[in-house]
Amino acid sequence: MGLEQYLLMRHELVLTLITLIILIAELCIKGDNSRKIRPFAIILFFIATVVGFLPLGEGSLFGGMFQTNGMILIMKNVLNIGVLIIFIQSYTWLGNEENKIKVSEFFLLMLSTLIGMDFMISSGDFLMFYIGLELATIPIASLAAYERTKTKSAEAGIKLILSSALSSGIMLYGISMLYGTTGSIYFSEVAKSLHSSNLQTLAFIFFFSGMAFKISIVPFHLWTADVYEGAPISVTSYLSVISKGAAVFIFVIMLFTVFRAMTAMWQDVLYITSVLTMTIGNLFAMRQKNLKRFLAFSSISQAGFIFLGMIGGNELGMTSVVYFMLIYIFSNLGAFGVVSAIANRTGKENRDDYDGLYLTNPKLSLLMMIALFSLAGIPPVAGFFGKFFLFTAAAKGGFYMLVLIGVLNTIISLYYYLLVVKAMFINKSETPIQYFKSDGYTRLGLIICFAGIVFTGLFSFVFEYIRVYAFGV
Amino acid sequence: MSSESLILFFIVGAVFVGAVLIFSSLVPPKSKNPQKSEAYECGIPTTGITWLQFNIGYYLFAILFLVFDVETVFVFPWAVVMKELGMIAFVEIIIFFVILGLGLLYAWKKHALIWE
Amino acid sequence: MTEGTPLTYFLILGTIMFFIGIYGFLTRRNLITILMSVELILNSVNINFVAFNKYLYPDKLQGHFFTLFIIAVAAAEAAVAIAIIINIYRNFNSINVEDADEMKY
Numbered sequence: 266m267g268l269e270q271y272l273l274m275r276h277e278l279v280l281t282l283i284t285l286i287i288l289i290a291e292l293c294i295k296g297d298n299s300r301k302i303r304p305f306a307i308i309l310f311f312i313a314t315v316v317g318f319l320p321l322g323e324g325s326l327f328g329g330m331f332q333t334n335g336m337i338l339i340m341k342n343v344l345n346i347g348v349l350i351i352f353i354q355s356y357t358w359l360g361n362e363e364n365k366i367k368v369s370e371f372f373l374l375m376l377s378t379l380i381g382m383d384f385m386i387s388s389g390d391f392l393m394f395y396i397g398l399e400l401a402t403i404p405i406a407s408l409a410a411y412e413r414t415k416t417k418s419a420e421a422g423i424k425l426i427l428s429s430a431l432s433s434g435i436m437l438y439g440i441s442m443l444y445g446t447t448g449s450i451y452f453s454e455v456a457k458s459l460h461s462s463n464l465q466t467l468a469f470i471f472f473f474s475g476m477a478f479k480i481s482i483v484p485f486h487l488w489t490a491d492v493y494e495g496a497p498i499s500v501t502s503y504l505s506v507i508s509k510g511a512a513v514f515i516f517v518i519m520l521f522t523v524f525r526a527m528t529a530m531w532q533d534v535l536y537i538t539s540v541l542t543m544t545i546g547n548l549f550a551m552r553q554k555n556l557k558r559f560l561a562f563s564s565i566s567q568a569g570f571i572f573l574g575m576i577g578g579n580e581l582g583m584t585s586v587v588y589f590m591l592i593y594i595f596s597n598l599g600a601f602g603v604v605s606a607i608a609n610r611t612g613k614e615n616r617d618d619y620d621g622l623y624l625t626n627p628k629l630s631l632l633m634m635i636a637l638f639s640l641a642g643i644p645p646v647a648g649f650f651g652k653f654f655l656f657t658a659a660a661k662g663g664f665y666m667l668v669l670i671g672v673l674n675t676i677i678s679l680y681y682y683l684l685v686v687k688a689m690f691i692n693k694s695e696t697p698i699q700y701f702k703s704d705g706y707t708r709l710g711l712i713i714c715f716a717g718i719v720f721t722g723l724f725s726f727v728f729e730y731i732r733v734y735a736f737g738v
Numbered sequence: 739m740s741s742e743s744l745i746l747f748f749i750v751g752a753v754f755v756g757a758v759l760i761f762s763s764l765v766p767p768k769s770k771n772p773q774k775s776e777a778y779e780c781g782i783p784t785t786g787i788t789w790l791q792f793n794i795g796y797y798l799f800a801i802l803f804l805v806f807d808v809e810t811v812f813v814f815p816w817a818v819v820m821k822e823l824g825m826i827a828f829v830e831i832i833i834f835f836v837i838l839g840l841g842l843l844y845a846w847k848k849h850a851l852i853w854e
Numbered sequence: 855m856t857e858g859t860p861l862t863y864f865l866i867l868g869t870i871m872f873f874i875g876i877y878g879f880l881t882r883r884n885l886i887t888i889l890m891s892v893e894l895i896l897n898s899v900n901i902n903f904v905a906f907n908k909y910l911y912p913d914k915l916q917g918h919f920f921t922l923f924i925i926a927v928a929a930a931e932a933a934v935a936i937a938i939i940i941n942i943y944r945n946f947n948s949i950n951v952e953d954a955d956e957m958k959y
Contacts, residue, residue, distance in 0.1 A: 288840055292847050392920055399927045403934050410938045416945040422938040427888055430931055431879055434895035437924065438872055441902035448911045450920060741858065797940055801933045808929035811922050 273324050273333050276341045276383045279313045284376045291369035303359055306372040307352050314345040325389055329451055332389040335734035339587060340514045341383050347507050347594040348379055350713055354602050355499035356706035358609055363414065371411065374404040375503065382511035386518070391440050391450040394515065395433070401511060402429045402479070405504065409496040421495025428478060428488040436475020442468035452523045459526040469527060473534055479512040482572075483542040486565050490549075493561035498608060501557055502601035505564040510590045513568075517575055517586055521738050528578055528738050535576045536667060542569030543674040551681045554615050556604050559681070560597070563640060566678060567593060573671050574655040577662025578738035584731050585654035591727070592639065592651040595717030599636035602711045603629050610701050616685060620694030626701070630689040632711055639718050641682040642675055647722030654728070798850055809838055864905035871898035885939050885949040889932060896928045 271278070287306055294301060317338075325332040352375070359368050381400025388394040406429065410422025444450055446465050447458040459465055474485060481489040493501045524531055546566025553559040574586040606629065608614050623630040639648030652675065656668050703711075721727050816823070816831050845851060871894055878891030900921045907917025939949055946953050 285837070285840065288844065292840075292843055392916075392923060395920075396923060396927065399931070403927075403931055406938065407934050410941055413941060414945075419938060419941045419945050423885065423935070423942055426931065426935045426938060427879075427885075427892065430889075430892040430935070431876075431895070434872075434875070434892055434899065437896065437899040438902070440920075441868075441899050441906065444903065444917060444920070445906040445910065449914075450916050794940065797936065801936055804929050804933050808926050811926055815919075815922070 270324070270326060273321065273326055274331060274387070275319075275321060276313075276317055276338075276345075277380055279316055280376055280380045280383065283309045283313055284373060284380065287369055287372050287376070291373075302369045302372070303356055306369070307349075307356070310345075310349055310352055310372075310376070314342075314349050317342050317345050329389045329453065330393045331384075331387055333387045336583070336587075336731075336736070337387045337518075339731055339734060340386050340511075343587065343591050343594065344379065344382060344386075344507055344510060346591075346717075347510065347598065348375065348503070350594070350598050350602075350710055351375075351499055351503050351507070353706055353713070354502070354598070354605060354710035356710075357704055358497070358499060358605065363412070367411070371408070371499075374408050378402075378404045378408075378503075379507070382507070386511060386515050388515070389452055391443070391452075391455075395437065395440070398479075399433060401508065402426075402433070405500070405508060408500045408503070409492060411497050411500060415495075417495035418497065419495075421492045424488050424495075425492045432475045432478030432485070435478075436472055439468045439471025439473075439475065442471065452519070456523050456525055459524065461527050461530060466527070466530060469524060469531065470534070473531070476512060476516050477538065480509055480516065480568050480571075481565050482538050482568055483545045483565065486542070486546070489565055490553075490558050490561045493564075494555060494557045498557065498601060498605040501561075502598055502605070505560065505601070506594050506597050509564065509568065510594065513571055513586065513590060517583055520575060521578065521583065521736065525738050532576055532578070532662075535572050536664070539569045539572035539576065539667065540670055542566065542572070543671060544569075547674055547677045547681070550678070554617065556614050556616060556619075556685070559616070559685075560600060560604070563678070563682070564597065566674065567597075567640070569674070570652060570655055570671060573659040573664075573667060576664055576667065577658045577660075579658060579661055580732070580735040580737040581654070581661055582658035583737065584728065584735040585651070585658045587731050587735075588721075588728050589651035589655055592647045592718070592721050595714050595721065596636045596639035596646075596648055599632060599711065599714035599718060600640065602707070602714055603633040603636070606703050606707050606711070607698060609707075610703070611698055613698065616688055618698060619685065619688045620692040621697035622689040625697050625699060629703075629711075632715055633689065634686050635715065635718060637682045637685055639722075641679050643679070645722075647718045647720075650722055650728075795853055802845055802850065806838065806842070809834075861905060861909040864901055864909075868898045868901040868905070871895075871901065883951050885942065885951060886936075888951070889935050889939075893928060893932065896924055900924055 283306075286309065287302070290302065290305065321333070321338055323334040352372070355371070358364065359371060364371075378401045381397045381402075381404075383397075385394055385397030385401055388397055403426070406422050406426035409425050410419050412418040440450070442464055443455055446462065446468065447455045449455055449458070477485040478488075493505065496504065520531055543566050546562050546569060550559055550562035550566060553562060571586055571589060574582045574589065576582070604614065607619075611618075613619075622633075635646055639646040642648045642652040652671075656671060659671070660668050812834065813831065816827060820827065875891045875894035875898060878894065879888055882888050882891060903917040903921045903924075907915065911917070943949050
């Protein structure tokens with residue numbers, strides 16, 4: 266029993282340390298500290314991200330409550346990369362006059378949600394899972410209400426916290442039934458005594474509804490668009506990428522390990538919800554004028570595609586889900602980065618405002634186009650390969666009909682992604698957004714996203730690297 | 739205690755309370771005047787409505803109290819088995835308290851503890 | 855004290871509380887009342903956990919500990935929610951759900 270064993274939770278320890286350092290710095294620095302805190306926090310987090318890539322063994326701690334392996338490590342690193350990009354992108358926005366007094370709170374809350382997600386992903390029993398989940402959702406609600414003077418922001422905050430409280434209540438009810446029927450809250454023991462009795466099926470349905478709230482699966486998606494629109498853009502991108510990613514990761518792990526005995530049952534549930542999510546997400550995305558709402562619905566429909574990878578239950582599926590999530594982080598953050606750069610400068614968020622953007626800001630519109638093509642899955646960019654592997658995984662599991670529906674939905678989604686591209690490149694406008702030069706941090710964030718989209722699409726070793734650690738049902 | 743005795747307990751309770759209420763409404767002398775239906779506030783006439791807004795400071799203190807109050811729930815189980823768990827558990831609870839203390843320090847620094 | 859009271863009684867109580875909570879969450883118009891409904895749901899889960907632990911698996915305390923953590927997390931959740939509700943009140947001058955409807959489909 267040495268202290269070295271605690272190194273297994275290196276990600277969490279480093280993040281906790283950073284959070285405490287920033288908190289102490291906030292307590293010690295007097296006066297206007299926003300200038301010092303921002304670069305300080307970003308550099309600290311950059312170090313943490315790099316440290317996360319060092320190799321680490323497998324194992325479990327605290328009597329099996331905490332477990333880690335190669336796959337979980339990759340998932341945490343993917344989340345770290347996403348958060349780093351968000352930090353860089355929000356640098357300028359945090360420098361605004363109204364945000365100056367609460368800069369360190371932004372980092373503190375973001376980092377504590379990340380700690381929660383890391384604990385959630387590597388949880389070995391339902392207690393750790395629940396605590397991680399709540400730590401990942403409660404601070405994000407206060408972040409959604411970050412802009413105190415804006416009514417929309419407060420409304421987004423209350424909608425997020427109430428619906429997430431309801432969803433975790435429903436999920437807990439399912440967990441209590443699982444505990445009642447199996448006599449344990451440890452994943453390994455629950456998995457052994459599951460045998461699809463009626464009560465356990467009901468428990469899974471409750472549990473699934475709770476998770477579906479977090480991943481925003483139709484019919485549990487109603488909070489998504491409102492919260493995404495009302496929250497500040499950095500928080501919206503965080504919700505749509507990191508929160509969703511963490512929930513998807515733990516859901517894959519749990520479906521493949523804990524609910525292994527119920528595979529036939531959860532495949533049915535996933536089938537129906539995935540068709541609903543893809544279709545309804547697409548249909549609603551078409552009629553959105555506000556770009557934040559538009560991206561919200563597009564992210565709902567992407568969640569439906571992610572289910573395609575899970576449903577086969579094979580190790581190719583797990584690989585493709587993680588790979589798709591990595592690409593999705595880069596492309597969605599690229600799109601959000603452009604929207605945020607323009608909104609910061611002009612305050613405009615609607616699609617009509619983007620008319621003729623190519624003539625005034627060609628670089629931004631090119632990047633937006635690549636990000637949207639990647640989201641839609643058009644061949645040369647990375648998003649195509651992400652979707653392609655998801656479809657392959659589902660086809661390998663024998664779900665040909667579902668793959669067909671998925672392909673049809675991809676074609677529908679092309680329509681609305683191209684509407685934005687058309688607005689930027691073809692539409693004419695009397696009052697286009699004037700040319701502006703964004704500052705270094707915004708550009709750095711956008712360049713990382715661009716490089717990510719190109720890099721993950723061109724080099725196949727990313728996929729192979731993830732595949733080494735993947736496992737199936 | 740079986741469920742029959744529980745039901746009996748409820749019936750006896752209901753009958754007893756009901757009997758006392760009816761009895762006390764029959765016995766005393768009756769007088770009617772407008773003052774009787776007013777809210778009692780130290781014997782002087784009431785002013786204003788009761789649906790007042792409370793100072794926002796109350797809520798701040800309530801929130802702070804809520805959080806720190808419930809955390810003791812984790813200290814009691816530790817205290818029961820403190821001797822058996824030994825040094826590691828002691829260090830862990832110290833870390834727990836340090837993080838809680840940092841939270842309090844933060845509230846202090848942000849002037850949440852000052853009554854405005 | 856619980857001798858003679860079957861486990862199902864507690865489970866029925868838990869279920870009734872759970873659905874009262876869901877009903878309250880969906881129908882109430884006051885934000886604080888909605889928050890109270892959520893607490894009802896969480897407490898119904900607590901009843902379930904404690905009853906299962908006491909009746910079926912009395913040798914391990916997993917259910918009891920789960921309950922302790924649910925209580926603590928519910929307090930944190932309530933604190934954040936009340937803080938946001940205060941903010942809503944400052945912005946809208948009301949804590950009625952129907953007044954906080956800036957964003958709709």
